[in-house]
Structures are given as C-alpha cells and as structure tokens.
Amino acid sequence: MKLTTLAEPLLEFGTGTHICPRTGIEHMGVYDKRDELRRTELRIGIVGRGEGVDLLDEWLAQCRGGIERKKESKLLNLFRGFGGINQSYGFLTRLINSPQYTRTLQKSEITAVVKLPSRADRVERAVELYYEQIRFLAENRSVDVIVCVLPNEMFDSVTSSKEDEDEENELEHNFRRILKAKCMHLGTPLQLVREKTILITKQAGEQQDPATKAWNFCTALYYKGNRTIPWRLVEDTAKLRSCYIGIGFYKSRDGETVSSSLAQVFDEFGHGIILRGTPV
Known part of the structure; x- marks a missing residue:
C-alpha cells in the first residue's frame, strides 16, 4: 500500500499567505483588512440570566486582553496563545458590549422551564423565552451578533430526556436548530454558549484550554457579526x-x-x- 501525504493548502490573509489560520491572523491580519470599507467594531448583544451575563462580560474582557497558551503542552502550533482582539492586532476589530445591548432572563422563568416534565415542552418554552429577548435586541438595538448564554441546568434540561420518553420523537426537538430557525427572519446571527464553557477554571475537565476557546469564539463572532471572512483559500x-x-x-x-x-x-x-431545485 502506498500512502501519499497531501500538502496543506495555502490560506490568504491581509498581507500574505500561510497554512495556519491562527498564525496568519496573528502576523498578517484578517483577509478583509484590505477592504477600505470594512468595519472595525463589533457590537455584541447578550441574552442570559444575571450570572451568565456576568460570566460573558468577564470572558469578553479576557478575550480583549489575550490569553496565555496551554503551558503543559509541547504542541506549540496546536495550542497557541490568543493575543487578544482589538483594533491594532490580529482581527483588527473592537468588541463592544453594553447593558443597553443586554437582556436578562429571570431565574423564575428558567426554573419554570426546567421543571416541565416533557423535554419537548422544555425545548418549546426555552425557545420562546430566548426568542422574545433576541427579537427585542434585533429590532430595537443596533447589534451585529447576539450571544445567548445558556444556564447549565437549562442546557441539561433541553438536551436530555427521561428514559421512558420515546427516543424517535425526541430527535425532532433540537433547541439550537429550532431557535436559529425561528430567529432567521430577524436577520441577526446568533452564537450560543454554555455558562460552564466560559467559566475559566484551572480544572477545565473535558473542555478545551482557554486560549483555544478564545480563538474559536472570537473567530465565530468575527465571521458572523462582520459577515465577512477572516481568511480564504489562495485562488489558483x-x-x-x-x-x-x-x-x-x-x-x-x-x-x-x-x-x-x-x-x-x-x-x-x-x-x-x-x-x-424544481419549485414544489
């Protein structure tokens, strides 16, 4: 058997090319920096309970300032540090979040959802709960992307069911898909995160290291909020x-x-x- 190793394709960034998205963004800037009309601010709407909103505020502050790499790993290219997100480095944009861009869910509303006996009912009620706040931000605030922070107990309640519930029927109820489909007409992209994902502790368990999380999170916000691309394949x-x-x-x-x-x-x-396809 003959094995062939395929070469990594070159990616194009602001001032050059590289095979690694993170290295390219760090040293050459995002691809669309060459666009004179590009925006340099990203306004973040937030929906979540009080504790979740506070966690996201702290997480965004860490992302702005940068996060050290995973020190215990020798895989330097895989576990890179995150240098921060600001107008003079890397993504060349500023994250803006404000109480005016925030909608807070009440604890009683979350408890009411979690206590519903049927998973289908929990998903339906949770979607309505977030949808109302998302719609308010999309229609009344000039935000580029809305981050929905899910309490841990609510996430568990909409992604798990009792053993006696019909498994085939449960497959029809996906909180993330239903929420995004319901919000499509609003025209504002969503980013869903769990509270425990943005809670930075030394014992992260099965989660990614903080720097890797920051890379993935900020890349997603930039791509969704700016409606542009941070890199692209070199055209040949x-x-x-x-x-x-x-x-x-x-x-x-x-x-x-x-x-x-x-x-x-x-x-x-x-x-x-x-x-x-053919109209139906």
Whole structure:
C-alpha cells in the first residue's frame, strides 16, 4: 500500500499567505483588512440570566486582553496563545458590549422551564423565552451578533430526556436548530454558549484550554457579526475546477422513508454555491 501525504493548502490573509489560520491572523491580519470599507467594531448583544451575563462580560474582557497558551503542552502550533482582539492586532476589530445591548432572563422563568416534565415542552418554552429577548435586541438595538448564554441546568434540561420518553420523537426537538430557525427572519446571527464553557477554571475537565476557546469564539463572532471572512483559500486559476458537496440523510417523521439533502456546497476556491431545485 502506498500512502501519499497531501500538502496543506495555502490560506490568504491581509498581507500574505500561510497554512495556519491562527498564525496568519496573528502576523498578517484578517483577509478583509484590505477592504477600505470594512468595519472595525463589533457590537455584541447578550441574552442570559444575571450570572451568565456576568460570566460573558468577564470572558469578553479576557478575550480583549489575550490569553496565555496551554503551558503543559509541547504542541506549540496546536495550542497557541490568543493575543487578544482589538483594533491594532490580529482581527483588527473592537468588541463592544453594553447593558443597553443586554437582556436578562429571570431565574423564575428558567426554573419554570426546567421543571416541565416533557423535554419537548422544555425545548418549546426555552425557545420562546430566548426568542422574545433576541427579537427585542434585533429590532430595537443596533447589534451585529447576539450571544445567548445558556444556564447549565437549562442546557441539561433541553438536551436530555427521561428514559421512558420515546427516543424517535425526541430527535425532532433540537433547541439550537429550532431557535436559529425561528430567529432567521430577524436577520441577526446568533452564537450560543454554555455558562460552564466560559467559566475559566484551572480544572477545565473535558473542555478545551482557554486560549483555544478564545480563538474559536472570537473567530465565530468575527465571521458572523462582520459577515465577512477572516481568511480564504489562495485562488489558483490553473487548478482543475471542482465542486465539493456534503450530503446529509434523514428519516421522515413517520420513519418510513429516508431522504437526502445537500449542505456545504462550494467550489475549489471555497466559494459557496446555491443549487436551485424544481419549485414544489
């Protein structure tokens, strides 16, 4: 058997190219820095209970100032430190959060959701609870992305069910998917986080190290909030034209048939492609 190692593709950033997204952002800036009309501020809306809002405020402050790498690891490229997010370095943007951009959930509302006996009811009520606050921010505040902070007990209640509940029926109730689908018409992207994810402690357990979390979190906020790309594949016009298609399979509600759908369709340059089917 002959094994072939494929070379890492070059990625294009603000002032050069590199194979690593994090190295490229650190040393060359985000790809869209060359755009004179790019925005340099990212306004963050927040929905969560009081404790969760405080945790997110602290987490955003840490992200602004930078976070040290995972010291106990010798994998320097894999576990890089996070140098911070500001207008003069890396992402070249400023995160803005304010009480005016924040909607606080009441503890009694969260408790009422958690106590519902059916997971389907818990998911439905939790979606409505967050949707109302998200809609207020999207319609009344000029925010670029809304971060929903989920209390640990609420997350557990909408992602787990009692043993005697029907498993097939439970697959139809996904809090994240339902909430994002319900909020699509508002036009403001969402980012969901759990309270325990942004609670930085020495004993992180199965979680990622804080610097890796910061890289992933800030990249997601930048991509969603600015509606742009922090890097892209280097375009090679001599390269063979290709189309990459992700195919998903799912059962019908009655479980009788299996259907398929397309997702993540893009060309050799990473440009997204929309396929229009026959109207139904």
